[in-house]
Amino acid sequence: MTWGACVVESLQAADTLSKAGIEVEVIDLASIKPIDMETILKSLQKTGRLLVVHEASRSCGVGAEIITRTSEQAMCMLKAPPKRVTGLDTVMPYYKNEDYFLIQEADIVQAARELVEGWK
Known part of the structure; x- marks a missing residue:
């Protein structure tokens, strides 16, 4: 589940995971208000x-709200606890350091592997 600038990294991560035999579904939420819970569910x-x-x-972001609503509406469907890959809880650094702040494909791949391999 992603939107905005993270869509590209998420699709790249999905390709990397597919090559490793892990199939994922990337959903680009075109709207976060209202949150498209039907598609998510x-x-x-x-x-x-x-x-x-x-x-x-x-x-306090939209990701936390999506996880809360999912837990409230579909807890029985979850095979593993939901995970988030997010920006840091800090202000955005100057451009020379933004790679340390912005989400990278490797961050998404690692979280997806933990979600799948850690909770079989």
């Missing part, structure tokens, strides 16, 4: 897992 029904990727801070 359909995906969850197929996969049983939820990884939310967004560049905003971890705390």
Whole structure:
């Protein structure tokens, strides 16, 4: 589950994971207000897992809201606890240091592997 600037990294991560035999479904939420819970729940029904990727801070963001709503509406569908790959809970650094702040493909791949391999 992703949107905005993280879509490209998420698709690249999905390709990397596919080459390793891990198939994922990337959903680009075109709208986060309202949150498209119908699409999220359909995906969850197929996969049983939820990884939310967004560049905003971890705390108090849309990702936390998606996980909360999913837990409230579809806890029984979850095969593993939901995970998030997010920006850091800090201000955005100057451009020379932004790679340390922004989400990278490797961050998404690692989280997806943990979600799948850690909870079989």
